[in-house]
Amino acid sequence: MNSLTAALRFILLRREAGIAVMLVLFSLVVSAIEPRFLSLDTLRIVMLAVPLILIAGMGQMMVLLARHVDLSIGSILGFSAIVAGMAFRDLPEMPWWFGFFIATFVGAALGLVNGAVVTLFRLPSIIVTLGTLSLYRGVLFLISDARQVDPQYIPRPLIEMSQTSPIFGIPWIIFIALTIALISYVFLDHTRLGRQIYAIGSNPVAAPLRGISVVPVTLLVFTLSGALAGLAGVLYASRFGYVNPSITGVGFEFTVIAAVVVGGVSINGGVGTVLGTVLGVIFLGAVSVALPILGVSAFWRDAIYGAVIIIALLIDRSVRESGIRSATLEARA
Amino acid sequence: MSDTSIPKSAVQDAAPVRPRWKTILLRPEAMTFVLLILATLGASLLSPFFADIAYILESFTYYSEYAIVGLVLTLVIISGEIDLSGAAMMALSACLFGITYQAGYPISVAILVSLISGVAMGWFNAILVIRFKLPSIIVTIGTLTLFRGIAQVIAGDRSISKFPSWFVGIDYQYVLNLPIPVIVFCVVALALGVILGGTVLGRQIYQIGTSAIAAQHAGIRVNRIKTGLFIGMGVASSVAGLLTASRLASVRYDLASGAELQMVLIVMLGGTYIFGGRGSIIGTFLAAWLLVIIATGMTVANIPINAQLTVLGLLLIISIIATNIIYSRTQR
Numbered sequence: 001m002n003s004l005t006a007a008l009r010f011i012l013l014r015r016e017a018g019i020a021v022m023l024v025l026f027s028l029v030v031s032a033i034e035p036r037f038l039s040l041d042t043l044r045i046v047m048l049a050v051p052l053i054l055i056a057g058m059g060q061m062m063v064l065l066a067r068h069v070d071l072s073i074g075s076i077l078g079f080s081a082i083v084a085g086m087a088f089r090d091l092p093e094m095p096w097w098f099g100f101f102i103a104t105f106v107g108a109a110l111g112l113v114n115g116a117v118v119t120l121f122r123l124p125s126i127i128v129t130l131g132t133l134s135l136y137r138g139v140l141f142l143i144s145d146a147r148q149v150d151p152q153y154i155p156r157p158l159i160e161m162s163q164t165s166p167i168f169g170i171p172w173i174i175f176i177a178l179t180i181a182l183i184s185y186v187f188l189d190h191t192r193l194g195r196q197i198y199a200i201g202s203n204p205v206a207a208p209l210r211g212i213s214v215v216p217v218t219l220l221v222f223t224l225s226g227a228l229a230g231l232a233g234v235l236y237a238s239r240f241g242y243v244n245p246s247i248t249g250v251g252f253e254f255t256v257i258a259a260v261v262v263g264g265v266s267i268n269g270g271v272g273t274v275l276g277t278v279l280g281v282i283f284l285g286a287v288s289v290a291l292p293i294l295g296v297s298a299f300w301r302d303a304i305y306g307a308v309i310i311i312a313l314l315i316d317r318s319v320r321e322s323g324i325r326s327a328t329l330e331a332r333a
Numbered sequence: 334m335s336d337t338s339i340p341k342s343a344v345q346d347a348a349p350v351r352p353r354w355k356t357i358l359l360r361p362e363a364m365t366f367v368l369l370i371l372a373t374l375g376a377s378l379l380s381p382f383f384a385d386i387a388y389i390l391e392s393f394t395y396y397s398e399y400a401i402v403g404l405v406l407t408l409v410i411i412s413g414e415i416d417l418s419g420a421a422m423m424a425l426s427a428c429l430f431g432i433t434y435q436a437g438y439p440i441s442v443a444i445l446v447s448l449i450s451g452v453a454m455g456w457f458n459a460i461l462v463i464r465f466k467l468p469s470i471i472v473t474i475g476t477l478t479l480f481r482g483i484a485q486v487i488a489g490d491r492s493i494s495k496f497p498s499w500f501v502g503i504d505y506q507y508v509l510n511l512p513i514p515v516i517v518f519c520v521v522a523l524a525l526g527v528i529l530g531g532t533v534l535g536r537q538i539y540q541i542g543t544s545a546i547a548a549q550h551a552g553i554r555v556n557r558i559k560t561g562l563f564i565g566m567g568v569a570s571s572v573a574g575l576l577t578a579s580r581l582a583s584v585r586y587d588l589a590s591g592a593e594l595q596m597v598l599i600v601m602l603g604g605t606y607i608f609g610g611r612g613s614i615i616g617t618f619l620a621a622w623l624l625v626i627i628a629t630g631m632t633v634a635n636i637p638i639n640a641q642l643t644v645l646g647l648l649l650i651i652s653i654i655a656t657n658i659i660y661s662r663t664q665r
Contacts, residue, residue: 069471121654126470127597127607130417131649134594138643146639246639254478267471299485306479313467313475 016276018315019263023283030290037293047170048162050285051177052077052232052239054278056256057263058184059111059225061277064260065188066221067201067269068125072114073229074252075136078245080107080233082140085149085243088158096155103234104227110136111226115219125222133253141245149243158238173235180228185274197221201269258305259284261312266320284308361604361656362616368602369623376630390515392629393622394580397514398423398573399592400621403599404521405569407617408529409562410600413542413609414469416458416566419573420592421480424584426450426567427574428484431493431584440500447571454480455567459560477593484586494583503579514576518621521569526614534558542609598645599624601652606660 031038056073063070080103087094087102114132118125161172188194196217200207208214237243263280265272287308288301393400402419409416430447434440458476462469506513529535541548541555549555578584603620605612627648631641 071474117650117654121657123653123657124470124607127601127653128650130594130597131646131653133646134591134642135646135650138640138646141637141639142643146637254474257474258478261471267468297486297489299482299489301482302478303482303486306475306477306482309475309478310461310472313461313471314465317465317467 016264016273016279018319019276019279019283023279023286026283026286026290030286030294034293037290042289042293046282046285046289047174048239049288050281051173052235052252053256053259053284054177054281055180055235056225056229056232056252057260057277057281058180058274059228060253060256060260061263061265061272061274062184062188062197062221063125063225064265064267065197065201065269065272066218067204068118068218068221069129069257069267070111070114070222070225071126071129071253072110072132072136073225073256074249075133075140076107076110076226076229076249077233077236077252078243078249079110079136079140080104080230081236081243081248082144082149082233082245084234085153085237086144088155088237089149089153096157099155099158099234099237100231103230105230107230107233108223108227111223111229112219114226115222118222119215119218137250144245146245148245149237151241154237154241154243158234159241161235162239173238176231176235180231181274181278188274193217193220198270201271203270254302255284255305258309258312261316262308264312264316266316267313268320361659362613362619364655364659365603365616365619365623369619369626372623372626372630376626376633379630380633389622389625389629390512393518393625394512394514396595396621396625396628397512397518398577398580398589399595400599400617400624401514401518401521401573401576402566402569403596403603403621404518404525404614404617405562405565406596407600407603407605407612407614408525408538409566410605410607411529411542411609411612412538412559412562413545414462414559414562415473415597416469416563417473417593417597418454418458418477418480419566419570419596420589421477421484422451422454422567422570423574423577423592424586424588424590425454425480425484425574426571427578427584427588428488428493428586430575430578432487434496435493440497444575447575448568451567451569451571451574452564453567454570455564456560458566459563462563463556463559481586481590484588488584488586490586492583492585496578496582500579501582503576514580517572517576522614522618526618529614538562539610542611544610594645594649595624598649598652601649601656604652604656604659606656607653611660 027038036042056077060070060073083106084099084103088096088099110132114125114129117123117128117132161176163171165171166175188197196207196212199210199212200214200217204214233249236248240248259281260272260277261267261280262283263272263278264276265280284305287304291298291300291304399420402423406416406419426447429450430443433443433446438446454476458469458473461467461472461476503513508516511519529538537548537553537558540551540553541558545555574584574588577588581588599620600612600617601607601620602623603612603616603618605616627644628641631644632638636644
């Protein structure tokens with residue numbers, strides 16, 4: 001009995017428990033109002049809404065873990081998508097899967113620039129990436145000549161990745177997202193480098209004293225965030241069938257940050273898990289799918305995302321405070 | 334040289350006093366001023382329009398709204414915090430103004446509603462940052478999404494217009510040959526400049542930014558001052574929102590969308606230190622004109638608005654790097 005309550009306590013005290021409970025409660029409330037919500041079909045729609053957020057969210061999570069923020073991912077996504085789209089359009093003989101490499105590489109390069117400026121000049125990442133957010137968007141207008149890449153240029157097999165499925169009727173694009181999440185989990189939890197990201201975020205002063213090279217790890221984190229946003233860019237072309245310089249990826253960063261923060265990743269660095277982020281992403285996806293089902297105007301979405309960020313910050317704060325309090329009590333006992 | 338001279342080693346220990354011209358030139362504001370002159374010269378080579386002060390004043394009205402918010406943001410950043418939600422507060426307060434007027438209330442009531450909403454939004458930010466001790470940088474990312482989201486909820490995607498004719502077109506109303514938005518900007522700059530540079534409160538703001546804990550121990554009411562600054566941000570944003578509503582003769586939820594970049598850029602170009610404790614209103618004042626000259630110059634040179642983002646983003650990064658280097662040199 002005692003061990004059972006202890007186990008229960010252990011599970012409930014994990015950060016992911018809160019978001020999982022929220023997700024379940026939300027689904028119950030919505031399906032009580034509109035029973036249609038609780039169906040496999042809804043699950044499919046939710047899962048289709050989130051792969052881009054999930055992929056970019058893995059990168060943003062690593063950035064937050066290292067106690068930084070990357071506001072430029074929306075522009076990186078747009079930039080990579082445009083470059084890949086233009087390659088599809090202007091180099092028709094190129095094999096279509098090459099687009100993945102182009103987009104990921106472009107994203108990684110842009111992310112590396114972010115990391116280089118942040119580490120080289122020791123600047124706050126939020127201001128630097130606010131700058132590159134508009135810098136990248138501006139350059140993408142220049143290189144694309146402000147022209148949209150129209151649907152007929154996006155390769156059929158790429159578009160089909162969002163529609164056809166290898167097994168269980170789950171589209172390829174969702175498999176890609178889940179694979180990225182799995183790799184991120186292994187990387188963060190089971191490699192030395194992954195743990196070093198946590199170490200840097202938990203205590204940036206102590207990390208170098210423990211022999212961790214902060215600069216290369218920080219560079220890596222920003223590069224990964226950029227690369228994943230780039231990958232999300234080519235999947236944008238797959239999912240939506242076009243790339244538009246003034247639409248693709250605009251405001252994407254706020255959605256991703258909302259998802260990651262809701263998933264229990266602390267903005268103070270060092271705290272957060274892949275599972276939590278996945279749940280956070282699914283929660284936001286469920287909210288955006290539930291709104292039209294409930295007959296609520298889609299205009300509510302941004303307000304809800306904003307409120308969700310603030311609530312998540314407050315929860316994170318109270319969890320941290322009670323953690324500190326119980327630790328002090330235990331130390332005294 | 335007699336033997337009463339000071340030992341050589343002691344002379345070497347003391348750093349030589351920097352000549353006054355050097356300390357002035359090393360201030361980032363001086364850099365802003367030099368850039369302003371260079372930009373004006375460059376722009377007037379580009380187009381004879383720039384020799385015309387009336388043209389510059391007219392162009393300034395398009396940016397005066399961001400510049401007014403930028404002035405208050407300067408104080409917020411000097412005090413060691415940041416507020417990225419200014420543009421969203423502009424949009425929400427302007428939409429509240431439009432909704433209230435459309436509901437049949439007189440325009441004075443609508444203006445009051447907008448100003449009160451500014452106070453409320455600023456206060457909301459302050460509560461989250463000060464009462465709940467959350468980092469302002471992330472809090473205001475949350476509230477910027479929230480405020481603009483609420484604006485979208487109350488205004489939908491239609492634009493609210495049909496304001497009375499006397500309210501519309503404040504940028505074409507002149508007092509002393511100056512457009513009213515320019516006057517508002519100058520008055521706010523003067524007031525904040527005096528507060529920051531000439532009062533105890535101003536020194537306290539610098540002290541909070543240098544070390545909030547030390548300031549607290551020195552008996553400065555840190556929380557009260559920071560709360561006041563966040564509320565000031567809200568009020569300045571709602572004034573800017575009203576000016577924009579008057580200039581455009583309509584409001585929409587996407588008013589000033591993405592303008593957090595321009596606001597932060599004006600402050601950073603003016604040489605305010607991103608980590609707090611240093612900066613000046615005169616710098617922000619000059620930077621606002623610099624930004625206007627650069628942006629208008631690009632428009633005259635037929636560079637599309639979207640491509641101008643490249644330059645603005647680059648300027649933001651360069652200006653924080655430059656300011657950082659200057660301050661780290663003069664820190665000792």
